[in-house]
Amino acid sequence: MPPLDLATQVPEDFVLHQNYPNPFNPETRIIYGLPQAAEVTLEVYDITGKKIQTLVRSRQQAGYHDITWNAQNVSSGMYILQIQAGYFTSTKKVVLMK
Secondary structure, three states, rough: OOOOHHOOOOOOOOOOOEEEOOOOOEEEEEEEEEEEEOOEEEEEEOOOOOOEEEEEEEEEEEEEEEEEEOOOOOOOOOEEEEEOOOOEEEEEEEEEOO
């Protein structure tokens, strides 16, 4: 996990941390880090590859960023979280259990 004081830390590399809690119902916390400013897209896909929701689509400053995904209107199951920031792409599996 990233440092506790997210506001003042800048990671050395791009990173997408595992959501917490996981499994979750209905909200989960997603933390990612940018070593430099970048255009960021953070999206959720179902296991068939269908895009469920775009959580972030904006230019963001270097540092750690924290977002909460409320999946209240989404069915139980496994989902894929994908971040794209500059040349960096990463995915994590997340599980929604209702």
